[in-house]
């Protein structure tokens with residue numbers, strides 16, 4: 723299919739994240755609203771999160787298996803069944819040409835109208851969301867969207883050896899950045915976001931406390947968005963690109 727031909731809705735969405743659980747913390751409520759609307763969502767997780775968790779008795783090789791399984795179960799909670807793990811080393815991700823090529827490959831394979839990715843910027847108000855892997859993946863993802871995925875002469879081997887035609891992404895949704903400009907009301911899907919997060923058993927020791935903290939932070943996001951009392955919202959910086 724040439725890149726100009728686009729489907730009527732439902733849209734295709736690609737969520738790019740650094741670690742298993744990132745998509746659930748940042749975007750799962752929003753993702754559930756999209757899959758409920760019939761949109762097709764794929765996950766591309768750059769690492770398998772083997773540097774996560776504090777149990778030293780679990781080998782890191784085992785942790786890869788555990789976290790991939792947790793993310794797969796979490797994705798199901800919000801209607802996502804297509805997951806791709808790139809296997810980069812957790813804690814040591816850099817925005818290299820190799821990562822840009824690997825993300826451009828996935829973008830050309832999935833052909834999404836919309837990509838969700840982490841922010842390449844530090845967020846001084848929430849330092850944890852600016853983990854170095856998140857920033858590296860955010861930077862590489864934005865470069866993979868523009869120019870790599872759309873330019874046939876960027877990583878020409880993708881076209882020559884894998885027959886992956888260029889693809890133009892129209893919308894970028896940046897999660898966790900310091901300057902959100904768009905808020906999605908996730909009040910109805912919040913319980914599924916929590917169900918997804920509860921799948922990350924190796925990472926979350928106090929799921930009830932987490933639910934409370936998230937309810938409070940998403941409630942203040944809803945306030946920032948001007949939504950009525952009692953609503954919950956996830957924040958994004960949305961960019962429309964031509």
Ligand SMILES: [Zn+2]
Nearest residue numbers: 740741744853
């Ligand atoms: Zn992370």
